[in-house]
Amino acid sequence: MKASQFFIRTLKEAPADAEIVSHKLMMRAGMIRKLGAGIYNYMPMGLKVIRKVEGIIREEMNRAGAVELLMPVVQPAELWQETGRWDKMGPELLRIKDRHDRDFLIQPTSEEVVTDIARHEIKSYKQLPVNFYQIQTKFRDERRPRFGIMRGREFCMKDAYSFDRDVEGMQVSYAKMFEAYTRIFKRLGLNFRAVNADNGAIGGTGSQEFHVIAETGEDAIAYCPTSDYAANIETAEALSLIANRAAPTQEVTLVPTPGQSKCEDLAKFLKLPLDKTVKSIVLAVDQEAGPQLFLLLVRGDHELNEVKASKVPGLTDFRFATEAEIIDYFGTPPGYLGPVKTKKPLTVVADRTVAQMSDFVCGANQEGHHLTGVNWGRDLPEPIIADLRNVIAGDASPDGKGTLEICRGIEVGHVFQLGTRYSESMNAVYLDEKGQSQPMVMGCYGIGVTRLLGAAIEQCFDDRGIMWPVSIAPFQVVLCPMGYDRSDMVREAADKLYQELTSAGIEVILDDRGERPGAMFADWELIGVPYRVVIGERGLKEGQLEFQARTDTEATNVPVAEVANKVI
Numbered sequence: 001m002k003a004s005q006f007f008i009r010t011l012k013e014a015p016a017d018a019e020i021v022s023h024k025l026m027m028r029a030g031m032i033r034k035l036g037a038g039i040y041n042y043m044p045m046g047l048k049v050i051r052k053v054e055g056i057i058r059e060e061m062n063r064a065g066a067v068e069l070l071m072p073v074v075q076p077a078e079l080w081q082e083t084g085r086w087d088k089m090g091p092e093l094l095r096i097k098d099r100h101d102r103d104f105l106i107q108p109t110s111e112e113v114v115t116d117i118a119r120h121e122i123k124s125y126k127q128l129p130v131n132f133y134q135i136q137t138k139f140r141d142e143r144r145p146r147f148g149i150m151r152g153r154e155f156c157m158k159d160a161y162s163f164d165r166d167v168e169g170m171q172v173s174y175a176k177m178f179e180a181y182t183r184i185f186k187r188l189g190l191n192f193r194a195v196n197a198d199n200g201a202i203g204g205t206g207s208q209e210f211h212v213i214a215e216t217g218e219d220a221i222a223y224c225p226t227s228d229y230a231a232n233i234e235t236a237e238a239l240s241l242i243a244n245r246a247a248p249t250q251e252v253t254l255v256p257t258p259g260q261s262k263c264e265d266l267a268k269f270l271k272l273p274l275d276k277t278v279k280s281i282v283l284a285v286d287q288e289a290g291p292q293l294f295l296l297l298v299r300g301d302h303e304l305n306e307v308k309a310s311k312v313p314g315l316t317d318f319r320f321a322t323e324a325e326i327i328d329y330f331g332t333p334p335g336y337l338g339p340v341k342t343k344k345p346l347t348v349v350a351d352r353t354v355a356q357m358s359d360f361v362c363g364a365n366q367e368g369h370h371l372t373g374v375n376w377g378r379d380l381p382e383p384i385i386a387d388l389r390n391v392i393a394g395d396a397s398p399d400g401k402g403t404l405e406i407c408r409g410i411e412v413g414h415v416f417q418l419g420t421r422y423s424e425s426m427n428a429v430y431l432d433e434k435g436q437s438q439p440m441v442m443g444c445y446g447i448g449v450t451r452l453l454g455a456a457i458e459q460c461f462d463d464r465g466i467m468w469p470v471s472i473a474p475f476q477v478v479l480c481p482m483g484y485d486r487s488d489m490v491r492e493a494a495d496k497l498y499q500e501l502t503s504a505g506i507e508v509i510l511d512d513r514g515e516r517p518g519a520m521f522a523d524w525e526l527i528g529v530p531y532r533v534v535i536g537e538r539g540l541k542e543g544q545l546e547f548q549a550r551t552d553t554e555a556t557n558v559p560v561a562e563v564a565n566k567v568i
């Protein structure tokens, strides 16, 4: 590729709404351009990286025996009514109508459609197992789209769905996907960790998330450095570990946080019977009264029945607090946003909410050291994470093999054991060897393709720009000729090297734009191409080129003939 025939546009400054480094650098490097909140154009340079990521995912999915198909972005509401998700999903689901006033939606995920395919196409045990996957546009009307394409509203996901005869089969399919994901994230050159997770809105029996470790991650992970234990802090299990350790205190401060529910919402909710505006729930223990559900936060995407009260150890009975009780307990009406002191000791046992929860309330004692109550969600502020570190530091881990630590992560993949949640509600059955009808046992597996770009940058950058891992860089090598338009010697050498590298299968871009060296180098360092070769008359006279990896601090002279070997 010659730069003059490609599209390159870099910016000196990132736009004001770019908060984290990956968003800033993607904007400055001209990879993406914002069209609306959470909606981005993938510009040519960014699309190249997306295609690379997709390529690796596709290869590994195929290697694992999955079969690619493509399901419509626009899906009829009827299928989603069959599983109940049409009503169950809140405003994150983008609903639209056609000219005949019929209901449709833009897919946020595709369990319903793929199960519809399975029930029509799969009749016999002989056709199982099968794993269908697609790499397709998704839309989720996120409450807080941010960080560029890391949390977009429109984004690209690889989603796969396995169908098996029985639970054992599903576990085999799940294990294959787990292995494929591990290979994918290794090939992408990322530092990642698989953690136990909650199934959230999607339902099913068990799941694990893959997190890219980064300080800017929206999730918090409890892990043990000396064993395999790792769990998303959202899980009841991880929270109860923390809560068990936290000492109950007399005084609890409710810390107001951005995005917390408004007073009116909460008050309104408490007067209403439970409905689907409930966003999240705190399960709290009153030391005197025993386990009970204490506080509710409202306005969300999910229904109460997603709350896995049964998952909370020791919680056999729960009920909802009335407004009067909340006033009695906290000395203030529900939803009060300032600091309050509780009249009674409060220990949160666990918070089981939904994966997408973004409101939370957290309690810490007056010294701010021991966390006595937490309702986890997005945007966990750093002081709270620091508290958590104090609380659990030195705690034995659940597997008895070490102590727990907390780090932040970016969820880039999620694998679920779905079981028969969808096949039963949609009657996706097959005939077994005895001719009996059985529900197919499903798993589903997502990877955030576009989110991965942001996650990779969060791990690979310096003050000059992006440092793409070679496997997903838009180009592997950039050739920077000094005077392409002025010097025949330079132009001929550059063109020749370009040909050689290209025919060796290396993706090379020749910068023939005629930029001054400083501007040219700054652009490529910002864009993050892993190798740069500078071609100048002086070096050429000695048969040398200047070679520098993006991770090197300085360039070295390399004989012309050896450049190809350096980058393969």
Ligand code: ATP
Residues within 6 Å of the ligand: 109, 140, 142, 149, 150, 151, 152, 153, 154, 155, 156, 157, 355, 356, 411, 412, 413, 414, 446, 447, 448, 449, 450, 451
């Ligand atoms: P999150 O907790 O970040 O909201 P999720 O748990 O809702 O993600 P899943 O339903 O598990 O997401 O979807 C599979 C994958 O899709 C996620 O692991 C993530 O990598 C990606 N993904 C989800 N939401 C977004 C988004 N708004 N923008 C970009 N990628 C996303």
Ligand code: MG
Residues within 6 Å of the ligand: 355, 356, 411
């Ligand atoms: Mg999640």
Ligand code: MG
Residues within 6 Å of the ligand: 355, 356
């Ligand atoms: Mg989500």
Ligand code: MG
Residues within 6 Å of the ligand: 209, 355, 411, 413, 414
């Ligand atoms: Mg998830």
